[in-house]
Amino acid sequence: MVVRLQPALGAVEDTAKPVGRDRVADHGVMHDRNSRTRPDVSALAVRSERKEMAESGHRTRERVVGTVEFRGVGGGDARAASVPRLPAAPIHRHAVCERLNRARDIGGGTALLSSVAGSGKTVAVVSWLECIGTRGRTVAWTTLGEQHNDPVLFWDTVAASVGAPTATPDPSPRAAAAALLRWLDATPGEVVIVLDDAHVLHDPITLSALSFFLSRLPKPVTIVVAARFDPPVAWPQLDASGVLVRVGGDSLRFTRDETRELFEGERVRVSESDVDEIVGTTRGWAAMVRFVLLLFAETGTRPAALDSLTASRRPVAADRIVDELLASMSPRTRRFLAATAVPDDFTTDLAAALAGPRAEHTLARLLATNFPISRTGSGRSEVYRYHPMMRAYLLAELTRTMGHERRAALDAQVGRWFERERQPDRALGHLVASGDHGEIARCVAESGPRAVWSGSGTAWLRALDDAPADIGGDPFVHLLRAMHAVRHREFGGARAFVDIANAAVGSDLCPPHVFARLRVAVTRDVEGALGILDAGDVPPTDRPDVECYVALVEARTDPAAAAPLLHRALALAEHVRIPELELAARALLAADAGAHGSLTVMAGRAEAALAFAAGAGLRQSVDAARSGALLALQRYLTAEVPVRGADPAADPVAYALAELDGLADSDDRAVAAQTIARAARRSAEGPPVPVAGPMLALATTWMLLELHEPEHARSVVRAAHDLYGDVAECEIGRAAIDVACGHAGDARVRLDSVLTRTDPSPSRVDALVLRAVVRAEAGDRVGSDADIEAALLAAEPERLVRPFLAVRGAMALLDAGAGRFGCLDEFAETIRHRPDAVHARSAVILTAAETRVLRQLPSPCTAGEIAAVLGVSVNTVKTHLRGIYGKLGASTRTEAVGAARAIGLL
Template identity: 30%
Template sequence: MSYNEKPRVPRRKRTVPELPDGFVSRPRLLNALDRAAPEAATMVCAPAGSGKTLVLAEWLRSGGLGSAAWLSLDAADNNVHRFRSGLLDALAPAAPGLHDFDADSPSFLADLVDALDTLPEPLRLVLDDVHELVATEPLRDVEQLLRLRPRGLRLVLSTRWDPPLPLARLRLSGRLADLRSEQLQFRPDEAAALLTAEGVTIGPEQVDRLVTRTEGWASGLRLAAETLKGGAEFTGADPTVSAYLVDEVLAPLSEEERQFLREISVCESVSASLATALSGRADAGEVLTHLEHRTAMLFRTGAGRRIYRLHTLLRAHLLTDLMLRTPRQVPALHRRAAEWLRARHQAGDAVSHALEAGDAALVADLLRRHALDLLLAGEHDVLRRARAALSDEVVGDDPWLALTGALEYLDAARPGAARAQVTLAERAWPREPSRELHALRGLVDSRFAHAAGALEGDIDAVAEQGSALSAMTLLESGQALLAAGRAVEARRPVESALAFARAHGHGHLEQQCLTALAGVAAATGDFRAMAALAHDADQLAETHGWRDTVAGAKTSLLLACGALLRADASACLAQIDRVTGVLATTDALGQAGLTLLTATLEGTARFDGGQRSAGLRRMTDARLAEGPAPLPDGVVALAAVCEHDAATRLGRGETARDVLTWARERIPSAAEILLIRAGTQVVLGRDGHARNLLRPLLDGAVDPVLTWTPVTAWLLEAEIALRCGEDVRARRAVAKALGPAERLGVLRPLVTAAPEVLDLALLDVPGGHRFTTDLRQARAVRGRQPDAVALTERERTVLRLLPTVRSLDEIAGDLMVSPNTVKTHVRALYRKLGVGSRREAVRSAVRRGLVDS
């Protein structure tokens, strides 16, 4: 059949499609097409509605890389004569000699390849909708073009699924490049541009949610835009989406295949074995493979690519369709999935399906066996939903269920709810509890005691070794020892729990162990290790979405502490913001002193950052709110030292005295008591008395609670020496401070020291050293802070009235004292602030934080 006798092909089939109004260009896809090797063909494979045709149309219309040809295929092209006629029509404008070709000639392909080899410039040919080809002869022609690779031809195949061609061999030899659905998915910025072009403007978070819900599917986004323009919320189960999926994705499938997809849609992902359990089909694996190629909306995922996942929108449609067609089948399928998953120790997913099945007995049985594993794995949402599905009667009949519930509530810092679970357990307590039940009760009691600060660190761990309960007991033992001030002993049990967590893939337990080990490092003065361990714990929390949990808050507290010791107030406050967010939704952080610790870190960081009055107020309010419950010595020492220092610098003598009294009641023999008292004497100018107080601390005769307290003490000694003109003694004291400060990795005591002491320290540290660089940077960020000022209570009262418009006589009347008394106080204020006028006094007081701005 000659060219003039061949079937005529409609012009629209061989014309590059026009780009519609509002088309959104995606340069990254054009670049991907351009980057393919000139000798390689390209296959663009993605589901219907992914934007394949328009991307390729833009690529051809963008110019460059030679001339272009286009052929849209349909079912009629399974007739080889029609296919070849279309091919010749598409290529003829670039190769006029093709007019003389005989489509029936045995040498048709060879002649065509020879003709294309002689083209003066490259020719890009797009065969669109190759999935329409099912007949042997046209597919053989395409295969020959791929195999023979004419030098003048750049062939691009566009298809909804992989055609039956030797693609693997072509890929292996580097003769086939791929552009698949994952690359064609719209990214958030592209989706925002598409929505804007469709007349829809929404915020970035809404765009992100829409991209997640549609998986970046172009048609899904356009259908969503139509829904949003109508004022409705896009759920993914919209009638327009369903109609599109039925017409474009499901219509080519048989009813048996559609039913198979409906049945597996109850699961987010399936293996061949799970699909067999759901559908009852022994050939489920083969069906999955077939449908993966046939729909391109069923994807392989996971290690070894043995797991299949339906596109989110397709799964939503199928599940809705299943519930409408056979509503009774849905719970039965969920129950089958739960049993299959339970047999394979996938407890979290098994519980989720048991809940969907509405099978409370199955949920209870799964929790009985797996609640601790789920808790250690961080499956908090599954546990919450499961608990909500169980009545008090079910839980009350089973002390194990009740006690595991208590642990869950304690983990979420809900002690009241945990107590209620313990009460249920006590009512059903057996006369002869098993070893494991007894161990579980011991763990729960220990957690309560730990939270109340009444634990000495010794726990009777009687659980079976190598069990989830044993691992939890080890962690609790380590945390209790740490809280009791026995940090060195705490390391071993926590490390054992960490090994168990990593061996069994219990990520949440791993995060908790890393946080506990960071606490051990902090207690032993290894703040670099603390920062590294807390960072690792935080990475786990970020990966799994645990930052907003109690465990995540404890990790953030350690990171905040590390930032404060590095004199990085802004980083400290960023971590504290996370902690306060958790505190707002829980009874407490589930451990004595953590609320006070949070307030101390926040208040100190605010003070260091310039919010001096607000920072001190935050610390004072938190201390006053603390009840009589015992507190860890470390928390007491940190709170006392930080609040007293702030109060002293702001001249709040009464607050400073209150802090000292509070600390003496709790840590009477700690070195920090001497440090606080010495600091007060330095501000009052009583250097001799201050030195007498510091001497036992500097000689090592008293033990500090905070490992950096000796650093602060030596810096205070240096300040006294400089004031006394003892420069050599001052330099010796600074050297004594620099050694442990560098070893510990703490900068704040140096940065907050008297300016002249810090200047001396910067002269004495070796140049080019990392510690030196960090110290200089921290000093530059903080700036030179004003000296502390010792004010009497009456002077502070007068100072608070100076910013008002009242005269000194009026102030005297308000205070019921003589004008001369007020003038005496004002002169004292001027002298102490180093100013000469009322306006300068107010400015200096605001800068120092003595009055609010």
């Protein structure tokens, strides 16, 4: 490999960065800044040429370890220098090498490495040159300086770097570029030209000629341009022509594997969690990763090393950042940076509020120069965030140059802005940091309820921990903490906070009538969750946010009057724009419709709630899960539209209903049934889901009884009872288990009790169908016909077909009464002729003893061995076998096992 390099006019590029005032760090390199000198270019060239000719007698010299040398061209202005030397082998930058190789593969391609100082561009290019090999290739490296804005000097330098003639008949820059192109086209072998620090170029004539040059490269030539930001070259045209490969900051960032490899190469041991924290803190910024490595080596402890990175009083990277990124910026820009570093992230609107109307222009300029700032979103929703280590320095600079009072004023300004934007947790955090007692108290009183009801309640209360003690310990705050605890089902803590608030005379944060109203509502909310009587009532307030919460609490604790209260809560939530409360009201309105038997209305309201949740970013909330479960329930009971699958962790009720809906298509019904039963029990451990939760327990009970699993069914009913209390669905489930266990009399008593209630819930159809079956088996044909007809009458308006498919024996009653149901015949025939009704019609009912024998049939045991296992006589086993074969329509043991598996008995 023949390599031609131009002198590094002043320094190794962007990876040589200061650790202190006099030291500069690179990845594996330490340089003394004061020892760097500018070499005499002509003297270097002469000495290089003479050395080559004297030692080798050839025009080329092979590369030696640690240095890449170049041949001179006789009579030309040959210049020689060393590549940035790396005493330790650099780690392989896979992503960068892959993109640089892509530029080589193009043939006449250009690679543009554009990223902030310290991102490792130089080291990445050097390591790539190491990777591509040493034979049959000419490499020329030129580190550009301000003087190269002279177009004549620029083209003479580039030409000399590859050994091309520097004198041309036409002295114009474009003619020089064209002459170099012709020379490169005639030169055999591959040529790689590296133009480092290209961001210093600004002369229009030089840049125009460079654009012309890059657009016409011969195929054996690859140009690598490294810069801190894109020099103003015609990059879009090159990109459109397919000859440009960009290598940006994303590709140059250190990955977890590369970070680990760097540390291991320096024999510094780090754990996986350390690597995660290093990458998270440095964001893969190469120079900063190297700083962390040095800190680990110096401090010897992980916390000390990582904490010092973003310590606002003296960031370890301060000197380096000032020298490389901030020194050339105007005072106006530095004030902008300091002010906008106060929030963790910011929009253009917040930036304008903090630093003036030219914020958008300043941000665009920072992005164009690859300043370490990230941008997400689009339009007015764009959010900007500084690199965490840069932000730490900027905050330190803000305090040092403007004082603590200015920092506090900016925190207060940011807090008020976030308050207006309805981000209470961030608002409170900045107001607490400002130390303004009056502003903190006002924020807590006005925004506290909104914060607790929103998804940021935990963060808001965490920020409140740092507030003055008299604010954090106010009884009003204890009520807010109780509300938050109830929302997260921490009822013990909620009760304790309520007791503290009730023991207080009043609050210093809000008027007495507001405190009294909120105290009663929170007490009722907590006691309702604990199953205690409500706590009385007080007159309404003029706070719509408080009244919205009060209406929701009253609706939950007084189902009979829920509908008007929920409509009021919905209107208030829309007025005060609290999406969490609006979604809660929508979900409860859907549940209220279902509780009154209006499943179509329930489904419509649930769909509307889900659409609202998606638009408000609340799709993962508890109320969105409740709405999804209610929609799934309606689809399951009507069996017209397949139930959409759901996340088993976030929405176990909807997930279990979807699995129940697809049970008939399962390859292994027994395994699927176990999965459904586990999901049903798990749903009873989470937040209650009105209507859908109890109905899921009942549906799961029918399934388990179909598979002869009464004990599992009993555990599901028990879990539902623990969460929902003595609801009708639990009593119907117990009745079904009684029937399966041969206690029809007990079942009849339970069912009579359920059906005497005026509750119009959808489970009433299940109770009527089951009682019809029980009466039929007891010989009460008249009562059975009356119940099955009453079930059809109750089910027909909402087209509830599932109870007739789920209750064993129901299809036989429909078959027996076919054509005798009058105006209900059409609905009955719809059920009877469903494809999935075949299973229900041919349902096999085995006794408990027959079930025990059936479970032994897949084994190789003989009848005598089965008798020994079960502790009965051989004749008893044979009697049960005859009963099993008859019910399954089988004549052999193999046929019986196959039939039992086909219908889910095994």
